[in-house]
Amino acid sequence: MLIIKDLHASVGDKPILNGINLEIKAGEIHAIMGPNGSGKSTLSNVLAGRENATVTSGSVLYQGKDLLALAVEERARQGVFLAFQYPVEIPGVGNVYLLKAALNAQRKHRGLPELDALDFLALVKDKMKLMEMNESMLYRSVNEGFSGGEKKRNEILQMAVLEPKLAILDETDSGLDIDALKIVANGVNSLRAEDRAMILVTHYQRLLDYIKPDFVHVLVGGKIVRSGVPELAHELEKQGYAWVCDEGMGVAEVQPKS
Amino acid sequence: MSNTTSTLEEIISQEYQHGFETSVEADALPRGLSEDTVRVISAKKNEPEFLLEWRLAAYRRWLEMTPPEWASVHYPPIDYQDIIYYSAPKSQKDGPKSLDEVDPELLKTYEKLGIPLHERAILAGVAVDAVFDSVSVATTFKDKLAEKGIIFCSFSEAVQHHPELVRQYLGSVVPVQDNFYAALNSAVFSDGSFVYIPPGVRCPMELSTYFRINAKNTGQFERTLIIADRDAYVSYLEGCTAPMRDENQLHAAVVELVALENAQIKYSTVQNWYPGDNEGRGGIYNFVTKRGDCRGAHSKISWTQVETGSAITWKYPSVILRGDHSVGEFYSVALTNHRQQADTGTKMIHMGKNTRSTVVSKGISAGHGHQAYRGLVRIARAASGARNYTQCDSLLLGDKCAAHTFPYIEVKNASAKVEHEASTSRIGEDQLFFCRQRGLSAEDAVSMIVNGFCKEVFKELPMEFAVEAQKLLGVSLEGSVG
Numbered sequence: 001m002l003i004i005k006d007l008h009a010s011v012g013d014k015p016i017l018n019g020i021n022l023e024i025k026a027g028e029i030h031a032i033m034g035p036n037g038s039g040k041s042t043l044s045n046v047l048a049g050r051e052n053a054t055v056t057s058g059s060v061l062y063q064g065k066d067l068l069a070l071a072v073e074e075r076a077r078q079g080v081f082l083a084f085q086y087p088v089e090i091p092g093v094g095n096v097y098l099l100k101a102a103l104n105a106q107r108k109h110r111g112l113p114e115l116d117a118l119d120f121l122a123l124v125k126d127k128m129k130l131m132e133m134n135e136s137m138l139y140r141s142v143n144e145g146f147s148g149g150e151k152k153r154n155e156i157l158q159m160a161v162l163e164p165k166l167a168i169l170d171e172t173d174s175g176l177d178i179d180a181l182k183i184v185a186n187g188v189n190s191l192r193a194e195d196r197a198m199i200l201v202t203h204y205q206r207l208l209d210y211i212k213p214d215f216v217h218v219l220v221g222g223k224i225v226r227s228g229v230p231e232l233a234h235e236l237e238k239q240g241y242a243w244v245c246d247e248g249m250g251v252a253e254v255q256p257k258s
Numbered sequence: 259m260s261n262t263t264s265t266l267e268e269i270i271s272q273e274y275q276h277g278f279e280t281s282v283e284a285d286a287l288p289r290g291l292s293e294d295t296v297r298v299i300s301a302k303k304n305e306p307e308f309l310l311e312w313r314l315a316a317y318r319r320w321l322e323m324t325p326p327e328w329a330s331v332h333y334p335p336i337d338y339q340d341i342i343y344y345s346a347p348k349s350q351k352d353g354p355k356s357l358d359e360v361d362p363e364l365l366k367t368y369e370k371l372g373i374p375l376h377e378r379a380i381l382a383g384v385a386v387d388a389v390f391d392s393v394s395v396a397t398t399f400k401d402k403l404a405e406k407g408i409i410f411c412s413f414s415e416a417v418q419h420h421p422e423l424v425r426q427y428l429g430s431v432v433p434v435q436d437n438f439y440a441a442l443n444s445a446v447f448s449d450g451s452f453v454y455i456p457p458g459v460r461c462p463m464e465l466s467t468y469f470r471i472n473a474k475n476t477g478q479f480e481r482t483l484i485i486a487d488r489d490a491y492v493s494y495l496e497g498c499t500a501p502m503r504d505e506n507q508l509h510a511a512v513v514e515l516v517a518l519e520n521a522q523i524k525y526s527t528v529q530n531w532y533p534g535d536n537e538g539r540g541g542i543y544n545f546v547t548k549r550g551d552c553r554g555a556h557s558k559i560s561w562t563q564v565e566t567g568s569a570i571t572w573k574y575p576s577v578i579l580r581g582d583h584s585v586g587e588f589y590s591v592a593l594t595n596h597r598q599q600a601d602t603g604t605k606m607i608h609m610g611k612n613t614r615s616t617v618v619s620k621g622i623s624a625g626h627g628h629q630a631y632r633g634l635v636r637i638a639r640a641a642s643g644a645r646n647y648t649q650c651d652s653l654l655l656g657d658k659c660a661a662h663t664f665p666y667i668e669v670k671n672a673s674a675k676v677e678h679e680a681s682t683s684r685i686g687e688d689q690l691f692f693c694r695q696r697g698l699s700a701e702d703a704v705s706m707i708v709n710g711f712c713k714e715v716f717k718e719l720p721m722e723f724a725v726e727a728q729k730l731l732g733v734s735l736e737g738s739v740g
């Protein structure tokens with residue numbers, strides 16, 4: 001589904017991604033871990049098409065197509081979804097309105113009829129139950145005044161409504177209390193499917209206890225320095241990132257900030 | 259790095275779409291203004307003596323006045339001798355009696371603007387008094403209105419057929435010496451609309467006027483007077499758009515509303531005059547005096563406006579709450595893009611007891627747009643129990659535009675209650691990226707955010723006008739319908 005080859009990207013003059021290679025097949029879940037500032041969000045943003053990072057070399061194939069050639073909304077319509085590390089507030093625009101506009105924009109692209117208000121509400125309310133969200137959230141402005149945890153849940157609600165093919169969740173677990181973490185994980189698990197792939201960016205093993213990944217990658221200094229089975233995450237939790245770095249991979253480029 | 263703001267910039271830098279000009283031969287006076295100009299205008303319109311005298315008095319007052327400088331708008335001095343003060347489409351001379359007689363060029367212009375006059379009038383049940391340049395060319399549904407005793411005609415016709423009403427009310431809300439532009443208008447006004455709703459009559463349809471500035475270098479000086487007699491009701495729509503052009507055009511209209519006891523006037527405006535190019539060249543200067551007088555007890559006047567055009571806007575639709583228990587409302591969306599400047603707001607003058615006013619102002623600035631909200635709430639000593647609520651929100655698109663709020667509050671009665679709320683927010687690349695990531699086009703995203711911001715005002719507009727207003731905002735921001 002997704003093949004990233006030797007991807008380099010910079011923000012301004014600063015190289016952030018220094019040769020990422022990654023292949024993700026339909027149905028798989030890949031976790032990406034790594035120290036602060038190692039480029040996890042940058043990678044997520046580059047895949048989603050945010051313009052603040054510039055791809056300097058390398059390629060990304062998504063469903064056989066050159067992903068980097070597509071506009072942001074085009075990628076979204078073809079099934080790429082990004083749950084933001086820092087969800088954005090949009091005062092004045094109702095949550096339900098945004099969801100409906102987004103879903104219908106995507107349905108239109110796929111040649112499906114737009115959902116009318118009633119069908120749409122039925123769909124959304126169903127998904128809200130799954131996320132254990134209060135319906136009143138629908139009628140508030142997008143993320144405005146939402147607590148940190150509520151914002152994250154709202155992201156997953158959007159994902160549940162839009163049913164993407166490739167979902168990138170950037171630290172969706174940060175800021176969630178234990179109960180909320182379970183609810184979000186539950187929501188994500190319910191979206192696991194044969195034809196859907198996911199990238200989970202996280203700092204904590206905790207999330208991976210609930211959402212079992214197929215692979216774990218460690219990103220340091222803009223490079224994947226380690227890839228492995230889920231147990232790798234346990235090892236990281238115990239030993240910290242110095243452990244992978246000390247093994248002599250990209251140490252020079254590591255500039256952890258805290 | 260350099261392209262981080264590119265999407266937003268692309269969207270807001272699209273140019274005005276109604277840029278075209280019809281070639282109707284204009285019958286115009288030479289440039290310049292003198293007592294003779296005033297006399298010629300009055301004579302061309304075959305006006306009664308009292309009106310000529312009124313114009314001349316205004317002219318003499320105007321000579322002693324200077325343009326206001328307190329507004330936060332900047333433009334080169336206007337040469338008032340370099341303006342043509344009267345022009346009429348030639349075909350007007352024969353006085354078309356129905357649409358069939360109207361110059362087809364004019365009708366085509368309306369069609370280009372998306373106002374198919376026939377369909378619009380018939381389907382929407384709207385009476386259209388279209389002003390092309392300085393003279394009204396088409397008035398419909400007059401008969402139906404006449405059955406109810408409603409007068410809806412061009413100002414010139416009102417002067418001929420109802421001079422006593424004109425004489426009684428003209429200048430009674432905006433006196434000639436009110437301000438520089440109002441004085442100028444009073445001296446040289448060319449035409450406009452006149453409405454009179456007799457006692458107890460509820461006007462059965464929305465009355466609508468489309469304005470359009472056309473002939474080169476022609477200052478536009480409309481004069482509108484609307485009177486709702488006791489227990490009457492009227493909803494009036496004003497809309498306009500203008501063609502692309504090179505030289506700045508001055509527009510100084512005066513609108514006077516009079517609501518007698520228990521009467522109600524709803525005045526809605528959608529304004530889309532040429533704002534100038536991306537550098538601000540060639541746009542319209544819009545210096546308007548609009549004021550309503552709640553003269554009778556329990557009367558109500560509402561201004562609702564969506565302003566997207568003009569290079570410079572100077573405009574403060576106001577309500578004088580003279581009658582006890584009278585109500586004044588002001589709902590406004592103003593958008594400034596490119597180099598547009600706007601200094602707008604309202605004045606609510608509470609004089610009667612238990613008077614109430616509501617002000618909701620939404621300002622949107624994009625590009626290098628510059629906007630100021632200036633609002634005055636004055637509670638006179640006698641206005642016990644008066645209440646005002648003001649809400650004033652600004653939305654900024656990009657980082658080169660600006661918005662300022664200047665609330666003036668004068669309360670002379672201790673029992674009055676005045677509340678003011680203000681907010682400023684910015685649409686950033688973050689929000690745009692977020693919306694696009696969810697599958698919306700950048701244009702739809704901007705228009706969704708902007709419409710969300712304006713919702714409270716749009717819901718005050720009559721249905722078909724609200725749709726038009728949304729379109730206008732779309733056009734003004736994106737160059738495509740949002």
Ligand SMILES: Nc1ncnc2c1ncn2[C@@H]1O[C@H](COP(=O)(O)OP(=O)(O)OP(=O)(O)O)[C@@H](O)[C@H]1O
Nearest residue numbers: 011014016034035036037038039040041042043052
């Ligand atoms: N606009 C920017 N200007 C300058 N540097 C930037 C910008 N955006 C990102 N960076 C830098 O890029 C590097 C990678 O940032 P990124 O957000 O991808 O890290 P991350 O792995 O997601 O970190 P975290 O775990 O803290 O979320 C950081 O050093 C960051 O400071």
Ligand SMILES: [Mg+2]
Nearest residue numbers: 040041042085
């Ligand atoms: Mg991050």
